[in-house]
Amino acid sequence: xxQVKQNSPSLSVQEGRISILNCDYTNSxxxxxxxxxxxxxxxxxFLISISSIKDxxxxxxxxxxxNKSAKHLSLHIVPSQPGDSAVYFCAASGVGGxxxxxxxxxxxxxxxxxx
Amino acid sequence: NAGVTQTPKFQVLKxxxxxxxxxxxxxxxxxxxxxxQDPGMGLRLxxxxxxxGTTDKGEVPNGYNVSRLNKRExxxxxxxxxxxxxxxxxxxxxxxxxxxxxxGNGTRLTxx
Numbered sequence: 001x002x003q004v005k006q007n008s009p010s011l012s013v014q015e016g017r018i019s020i021l022n023c024d025y026t027n028s029x030x031x032x033x034x035x036x037x038x039x040x041x042x043x044x045x046f047l048i049s050i051s052s053i054k055d056x057x058x059x060x061x062x063x064x065x066x067n068k069s070a071k072h073l074s075l076h077i078v079p080s081q082p083g084d085s086a087v088y089f090c091a092a093s094g095v096g097g098x099x100x101x102x103x104x105x106x107x108x109x110x111x112x113x114x115x
Numbered sequence: 116n117a118g119v120t121q122t123p124k125f126q127v128l129k130x131x132x133x134x135x136x137x138x139x140x141x142x143x144x145x146x147x148x149x150x151x152q153d154p155g156m157g158l159r160l161x162x163x164x165x166x167x168g169t170t171d172k173g174e175v176p177n178g179y180n181v182s183r184l185n186k187r188e189x190x191x192x193x194x195x196x197x198x199x200x201x202x203x204x205x206x207x208x209x210x211x212x213x214x215x216x217x218x219g220n221g222t223r224l225t226x227x
Contacts (some may be wrong), residue, residue: 041220041221042220042221043205048217049215064116085182089157089158101163102173105157107155108157
């Protein structure tokens with residue numbers, strides 16, 4: 001029972017264009033959502049987060065959008081750079097007021113940005 | 116600043132052997148976590164420790180034990196390894212319940 005799903009295993013974009021990574025969740029009790037980025041042989045690193053009381057959060061080239069009615073969130077990277085090539089994980093937490101560190105992760109999407 | 120340090124980086128065990136995965140953080144964080152990553156499944160929480168002296172089960176705790184030795188260190192023990200425990204194990208820490216996690220670089224464990 002996958003509560004957080006990233007249905008696109010991979011995405012390929014050209015440098016300078018927009019990358020859009022998608023994530024769907026099934027548990028309406030999640031109230032905090034995060035994106036992590038992972039390079040090979042390294043641990044995930046935190047990228048950006050959004051609380052369920054918001055529908056958008058921006059940090060430089062990265063913007064996360066949350067659509068609660070559709071139980072969908074997306075990460076936009078504009079403009080995409082070759083250094084953005086990595087695996088991107090969507091994660092959710094906060095069910096029943098539990099620790100926000102108890103994350104439920106999606107399967108990940110491999111982003112490749114071509115020069 | 117080392118952040119979260121995991122040892123060893125790689126380990127091969129035979130079925131039934133035991134081992135302890137070590138994790139230490141130097142950021143004075145209160146909360147620490149153990150996750151495992153399997154192909155196609157994302158990361159899953161094994162155990163976590165909200166503060167020194169406390170531990171609690173996550174999503175997949177069976178076959179594991181943990182020790183929060185002090186504020187810096189949180190170890191994960193496999194008493195009798197099984198092939199199903201072949202995975203990449205990540206330790207993480209956070210300043211508080213509401214802060215993002217900082218991950219170590221992982222331990223790749225193979226059980227034959």
